[in-house]
Amino acid sequence: MRSPREGLTARHVPVKFTADGKHLIAVDQYIRDWSKGAVGIFDAITGEELQSLKDNAQVISFDLSPDGAKLVMGSVAGQVTIWDLESGTKEVSLPGVFPGRWAEAKFSKDGKLVLATYRGIEIGRAHV
Numbered sequence: 001m002r003s004p005r006e007g008l009t010a011r012h013v014p015v016k017f018t019a020d021g022k023h024l025i026a027v028d029q030y031i032r033d034w035s036k037g038a039v040g041i042f043d044a045i046t047g048e049e050l051q052s053l054k055d056n057a058q059v060i061s062f063d064l065s066p067d068g069a070k071l072v073m074g075s076v077a078g079q080v081t082i083w084d085l086e087s088g089t090k091e092v093s094l095p096g097v098f099p100g101r102w103a104e105a106k107f108s109k110d111g112k113l114v115l116a117t118y119r120g121i122e123i124g125r126a127h128v
Contacts, residue, residue: 014061017044019068027059039073041085053083061104065111072114074105080116 015026024042037058041051057077064071070091071083078101082092094116101118108115 016062016064018064023050025062025064025071027062037075039071051085051088053088055079055081061106063106065107066109067111070107070111072105072107074103074116078103078118080105080114082114 015024017024022044024044026040026042027037037056038052038054039059039062040049041053042049053071053073055073055075057075057079059073059075061074062071069085071085073079073081073083075081080092080094080103081090083089084091103116103118105114105116107113
């Protein structure tokens with residue numbers, strides 16, 4: 001696979017392939033104007049950037065819904081954001097779920113709930 005763009009390295013983690021293997025999703029906090037954090041979606045074969053989902057805080061985790069239609073992000077500011085991937089729009093933004101703490105976010109297996117944790121100790125839930 002070719003690099004999606006010059007400078008994309010291991011420091012741009014986490015990364016994940018979509019279930020169909022056609023796209024690569026990567027957190028990118030270091031290139032261009034993405035200093036506040038973003039998730040880029042790339043064509044897995046060509047490396048072409050297809051979409052950029054920018055957030056207000058550095059993104060540290062993300063997960064795809066089981067159907068691949070939504071993406072949830074967790075940030076260093078404790079914010080949890082849910083995106084619709086088809087439209088590229090924010091559907092839900094939960095600022096300060098864990099104020100000033102790193103929030104990791106995951107979808108449930110059925111995609112109806114989002115679980116947000118801080119260091120695996122505190123738990124917040126949201127219905128999708």
